[in-house]
Amino acid sequence: MGNFGATVASLLDTYTDCLSLLKRFRSNRDEAEAAANETRSTLSSSLRSDRARIRRAYSSRLSQNGARFEKGDAPARSALRRIVKKLTTALANVVHALGGHEHQPVDYESLMALSNGSSLDAIRAMNDLSSRVGST
Numbered sequence: 247m248g249n250f251g252a253t254v255a256s257l258l259d260t261y262t263d264c265l266s267l268l269k270r271f272r273s274n275r276d277e278a279e280a281a282a283n284e285t286r287s288t289l290s291s292s293l294r295s296d297r298a299r300i301r302r303a304y305s306s307r308l309s310q311n312g313a314r315f316e317k318g319d320a321p322a323r324s325a326l327r328r329i330v331k332k333l334t335t336a337l338a339n340v341v342h343a344l345g346g347h348e349h350q351p352v353d354y355e356s357l358m359a360l361s362n363g364s365s366l367d368a369i370r371a372m373n374d375l376s377s378r379v380g381s382t
Contacts, residue, residue, distance in 0.1 A: 250318020250375065253326040254304045257368060260333045261297035264361070265290055267337060285354040292358045296365035303369045307376045314379040322378075325371035329364045336360055 268286050308315050336357060343350040 251316040253323045289354045296361045311379050322375035
């Protein structure tokens with residue numbers, strides 16, 4: 247079973263995939279699209295910020311706890327895998343909504359809340375892991 251560091255890398259890659267998807271769907275067709283582009287831009291900023299926050303938290307905890315933190319444990323890896331799955335499912339739903347013939351609207355505010363909540367959950371999992379490996 248992979249280590250915690252690889253699971254964190256997978257989570258960061260998922261945030262990067264979300265950003266790449268948003269870039270592909272930018273458009274400048276009309277005012278309605280301009281408003282949607284502004285909302286997408288806000289979501290992109292949030293995704294970048296959340297990704298950076300996770301990266302900083304991981305680096306900080308790794309420098310404090312070393313190899314035991316990088317290896318992680320089953321609860322920490324499981325928590326991050328659940329987060330990756332939530333984000334990946336949301337990403338697939340966006341692709342489906344934007345790629346279909348019946349261009350369905352995307353709820354960018356919900357995606358932003360999911361991104362922010364996911365980063366907080368990931369950092370909580372890191373803090374919990376840090377406490378467990380630091381107390382042994």
